[in-house]
Amino acid sequence: MATSGMWVNLNGPPRPRVKLATVARLGFGLILLMAWAISNQNRVIASQQSELKRLQESIRHLEDRLGILNQVRSYRPTLPHEEATALTHAVQQEARRYDLDWQLLLGIIRVESGFDPQARSPRGAVGLMQVMPAAFEEVATELGWADRDPEALEDIRLNIRVGAHYLFTLVRRFGDLKKAVRAYDLGPSRITNPSDEGVRLGRQYVEAVRLSQNSPWGWLQCAENGKGASMPESQNPDSPPKACMSSYNSQSD
Numbered sequence: 001m002a003t004s005g006m007w008v009n010l011n012g013p014p015r016p017r018v019k020l021a022t023v024a025r026l027g028f029g030l031i032l033l034m035a036w037a038i039s040n041q042n043r044v045i046a047s048q049q050s051e052l053k054r055l056q057e058s059i060r061h062l063e064d065r066l067g068i069l070n071q072v073r074s075y076r077p078t079l080p081h082e083e084a085t086a087l088t089h090a091v092q093q094e095a096r097r098y099d100l101d102w103q104l105l106l107g108i109i110r111v112e113s114g115f116d117p118q119a120r121s122p123r124g125a126v127g128l129m130q131v132m133p134a135a136f137e138e139v140a141t142e143l144g145w146a147d148r149d150p151e152a153l154e155d156i157r158l159n160i161r162v163g164a165h166y167l168f169t170l171v172r173r174f175g176d177l178k179k180a181v182r183a184y185d186l187g188p189s190r191i192t193n194p195s196d197e198g199v200r201l202g203r204q205y206v207e208a209v210r211l212s213q214n215s216p217w218g219w220l221q222c223a224e225n226g227k228g229a230s231m232p233e234s235q236n237p238d239s240p241p242k243a244c245m246s247s248y249n250s251q252s253d
Contacts, residue, residue: 064102065092071106076115083117086156087128094164104177105129105164107209108184117156126153129163139165181206 069088072079079087091109095102112130113119125132133150139162140148153159170180174191182202183191190198 061092065089068092068102068106072115075110079115083156087115087117087160090157090160094160098164098168100164100168100171104181104209105160105167108163108167108181109160111205111208117159118154124150126150127159127163128156129159131159131162131166135166136162139169142169178206181209 065088068091069084072084072087076084087109091102091105094100095105109115109128112125113128115128117128119128119130120126121130123132131153136150136153137148139145143165153162167180167184170183170188171177173188174180174183179191182205185205186198186202191202194202
């Protein structure tokens with residue numbers, strides 16, 4: 001008996017048993033805690049990614065604005081600061097509104113008017129994008145504008161808004177950017193009913209716009225009868241070359 005009691009004392013008091021339900025509750029609580037931590041971390045990551053995307057968009061916006069302004073200054077250094085700023089803002093805004101490349105809008109402006117807001121053609125085209133009164137009437141009707149005075153087209157923002165919208169309607173109509181650009185110059189009917197001369201002039205215009213997007217005087221290389229055009233010394237360097245103007249400013253049919 002003594003020996004038996006000794007063994008009992010050596011083993012000590014019986015250890016308390018941990019119930020399985022308690023272990024399960026602790027494990028479940030730990031899982032919930034980990035799930036909350038992961039979910040919170042995911043929210044933080046998503047928030048940081050959203051903020052990063054917003055900052056990247058802001059940087060692209062500023063880079064585009066600076067790029068537009070630099071090109072405007074490069075092509076028309078004599079343009080007053082207020083007009084250059086208004087032009088920059090309008091080009092960027094309308095490019096975003098109509099999902100157009102701002103360099104395309106700048107190319108058309110260079111070729112059409114040489115960045116002269118008061119430019120007028122013998123056919124009656126007005127302003128930076130050389131908008132014809134008939135095109136202005138069409139855009140104003142579509143947008144529900146009451147004021148349709150062609151004289152208002154000398155306003156930089158209005159002119160670019162109308163020109164960009166008109167180009168957008170042509171893209172929508174023809175489903176092809178090059179055809180739309182040709183139609184902007186020649187008029188839609190000369191695209192739907194093409195002639196050999198219309199095709200030639202349209203190609204020249206598209207090439208002039210394309211070249212104008214590459215280097216400040218690249219658009220001087222627009223071809224006439226397959227030959228590169230050059231600028232006479234007497235010609236205003238801020239204006240499009242006369243050899244490239246054979247088919248310009250003819251948006252109406």
